[in-house]
Amino acid sequence: MRSFRLRLFVVSALIVATTLGVVMAIGWSRLLDVEIRRLDSRLCMEARRLASQRFGDDDLDRLETDLRAKLRLALPRQLMLRIEPADAAASPLQSGHWLVGLSIDRLPWTPATDAGADGRSAGDQPAPAGRGRRGGHCALSSFSGADTRWRAALLVRPEGRGFVAADLSAARDELQGAVRSALAMAVPAALVLTALAAWLLSSLTMRPVNRLRDAMQAVNRKALDQRLPNAGEDREFKELIASYNAMLDRLESSFRQSMRFSSDAAHELKTPLTVLQGRIEMAMGRTELDSVRSDLADMLDETRRLATITRKLLLLSQADAGGLAVQRVPLDLTAMLDDLAADAPLLLTGQRLTCSIDRQLVTPGDALLLRQVLNNLISNAVTYCPPSGWIEITGRRQHGGIEVVFANACEPMAGEERARFFDRFFRGEAARRRHAQGSGLGLSLSREIARAHDGDLTLEPSPPTAVRLRLWLPSDDTNFILRNAGGSTMTASRS
Amino acid sequence: MKILLIEDEQAIADFVAPGLSARGFEVQHCTDGNDGLAETFKGGHAAIVLDIMLPGLDGLSILTSLRRESVMTPVVLLTARNELGDRIQGLELGADDYLAKPFYVEELAARIHALLRRVNGEHPDAELRAGRLRLDRITREVRCGDEHVELTGREFSLLAYLMRTPGQVYTRGQILEHVWGYDFDPNTNVVDVCIKRIRGKLASIDALGDGAGLIESVRGSGYRLRPLP
Numbered sequence: 001m002r003s004f005r006l007r008l009f010v011v012s013a014l015i016v017a018t019t020l021g022v023v024m025a026i027g028w029s030r031l032l033d034v035e036i037r038r039l040d041s042r043l044c045m046e047a048r049r050l051a052s053q054r055f056g057d058d059d060l061d062r063l064e065t066d067l068r069a070k071l072r073l074a075l076p077r078q079l080m081l082r083i084e085p086a087d088a089a090a091s092p093l094q095s096g097h098w099l100v101g102l103s104i105d106r107l108p109w110t111p112a113t114d115a116g117a118d119g120r121s122a123g124d125q126p127a128p129a130g131r132g133r134r135g136g137h138c139a140l141s142s143f144s145g146a147d148t149r150w151r152a153a154l155l156v157r158p159e160g161r162g163f164v165a166a167d168l169s170a171a172r173d174e175l176q177g178a179v180r181s182a183l184a185m186a187v188p189a190a191l192v193l194t195a196l197a198a199w200l201l202s203s204l205t206m207r208p209v210n211r212l213r214d215a216m217q218a219v220n221r222k223a224l225d226q227r228l229p230n231a232g233e234d235r236e237f238k239e240l241i242a243s244y245n246a247m248l249d250r251l252e253s254s255f256r257q258s259m260r261f262s263s264d265a266a267h268e269l270k271t272p273l274t275v276l277q278g279r280i281e282m283a284m285g286r287t288e289l290d291s292v293r294s295d296l297a298d299m300l301d302e303t304r305r306l307a308t309i310t311r312k313l314l315l316l317s318q319a320d321a322g323g324l325a326v327q328r329v330p331l332d333l334t335a336m337l338d339d340l341a342a343d344a345p346l347l348l349t350g351q352r353l354t355c356s357i358d359r360q361l362v363t364p365g366d367a368l369l370l371r372q373v374l375n376n377l378i379s380n381a382v383t384y385c386p387p388s389g390w391i392e393i394t395g396r397r398q399h400g401g402i403e404v405v406f407a408n409a410c411e412p413m414a415g416e417e418r419a420r421f422f423d424r425f426f427r428g429e430a431a432r433r434r435h436a437q438g439s440g441l442g443l444s445l446s447r448e449i450a451r452a453h454d455g456d457l458t459l460e461p462s463p464p465t466a467v468r469l470r471l472w473l474p475s476d477d478t479n480f481i482l483r484n485a486g487g488s489t490m491t492a493s494r495s
Numbered sequence: 496m497k498i499l500l501i502e503d504e505q506a507i508a509d510f511v512a513p514g515l516s517a518r519g520f521e522v523q524h525c526t527d528g529n530d531g532l533a534e535t536f537k538g539g540h541a542a543i544v545l546d547i548m549l550p551g552l553d554g555l556s557i558l559t560s561l562r563r564e565s566v567m568t569p570v571v572l573l574t575a576r577n578e579l580g581d582r583i584q585g586l587e588l589g590a591d592d593y594l595a596k597p598f599y600v601e602e603l604a605a606r607i608h609a610l611l612r613r614v615n616g617e618h619p620d621a622e623l624r625a626g627r628l629r630l631d632r633i634t635r636e637v638r639c640g641d642e643h644v645e646l647t648g649r650e651f652s653l654l655a656y657l658m659r660t661p662g663q664v665y666t667r668g669q670i671l672e673h674v675w676g677y678d679f680d681p682n683t684n685v686v687d688v689c690i691k692r693i694r695g696k697l698a699s700i701d702a703l704g705d706g707a708g709l710i711e712s713v714r715g716s717g718y719r720l721r722p723l724p
Contacts, residue, residue: 267548270575271504274597278510281599284664284716285517293664294715301668307597327583342647343675346685346692371676 013198043153044138050162078167085160319448350387501531514600528552662722
């Protein structure tokens, strides 16, 4: 199942991580920028030195070493320098490493605008554009050559020109090294922070959701008049709570309406039934004529059937409206099943019955309703079982509850007929063919009764020529008295 | 014995009152809850038959008032409403018995008799007699003269039901409901089979006397215990 919380966590982690990444990238480029400007100012400073002082050929090695140290360049091929005195007689001085075909004059020079490029502090008076103080001005250029990028500074003074170029990748390598060692510490910390932030975010979001869920769970159908309080909630959740409460209002009103309907219908239907039944009973007691009495007896039994169907319908509508109120007392289910087994010989029409009922099956329940369930199940089995078939009743303790299975042979029954087993007013092919009486309400009501007892009634998978109905009820082990342990098996059959 | 019937439906009172009168009770009828309550406090009733849904004061309120005032007259509740809740509530409030509508007047009368016997300290229907046949509801023993009759649980209940009122005709549906409970399919022949077995057992003990002819079939209607001479 997808978890909203997990999704929230992942999304927040992604957002935080992306933000961190962007911040780091910007920081990196700013750092690089600063580094280049620092380099620029050093280059300009060195170029000024080269232009303003006089150097001889002997000075070249020393100069190169000195510059490399100052610019922090490890290798000779990372530095280029050239000094061109204004005096045409003096020969220019050039470093040993020089790119083939490099001409200073053909490079795209831009004047250094930054005051810092003069090698002075930024607090000084800004220099006029294109002109350095003390006569020279520094120009900067970037170019590529020998598989790398170069940064160069050129300073022109009356005495001559000074040119210094440094391998940019060297500077960047140095910076990268420093950043990498810093990141080695920062990245795990950032990851931990990211996870922490994401967890915090998702928890923060989930907290009101969890609170709402708990509150909603507390509102069940027995307490439909409860409403969620919205004091202290954020605006968004206030709206949610208002919607939920509005839904509860509608639910409660329809629940009350159906309860009232069921109650009113009970009264309206049962009063005429009572009058009818009472009148017929009275008339039966007064007549001495067998033919009249026989008619009246039939009418009485039909009235009774009508009353039974009415009662079932009302119980079902009550179950639909919000559950049957069940008064639970410890019930000896074993005794009830034994009664049923003892009755069986009277009911059977040739079927073979096997019962295996554990002793001391005690369930908390309503005797009237549960007896009705058992009666339903046995009449169902007898109705659907052909005369030569078998019926099997098992009652046993299972997983902290009681399992009662009514299994019987039947004529081959299609899956679609099985699927309709619990439909109201549904009567199977076999029942109709045999003109068996019954309203078709028994099984669906039995299931409601089982559920009202925190149990269930289910149709178990079985071959097409058998039906297995499983009644599960909670067990009440606190109340049984230890009598004789063990189970008993009895067989009853009627020829 | 005077019975107070508090029932607002005139049509129901119209057969309950004569039905109870025919069975030896004197019936006083109230149609309104407030009148009913006033009558109960006047006293002199052996039992009260109380409908739950009443105009004025409803049945459960009357019951509550009665018990609060320590009026312990036995009460049989009649209810048509959603019976589960009423049954639980009614018994909790101190009703002595409960009948769901529709009900048989015969059943109501039997319940009142049983209640009155209980109030008077007798065992309810402890022993029923019919000729030489004696049925003990406490020990669940049936004797014919000195002979013990071995009956199953259902056979015993059925015989006891018929012996309650000798001469009264019970339909198969009535017997089925009383002995097997609500939901049995009235068209099964379980009642006939059971009666046949009881007759067989009685006949084997007392073929000529009370055995064979004690339970009479009433053609087309049902069964009854042979009326007492």
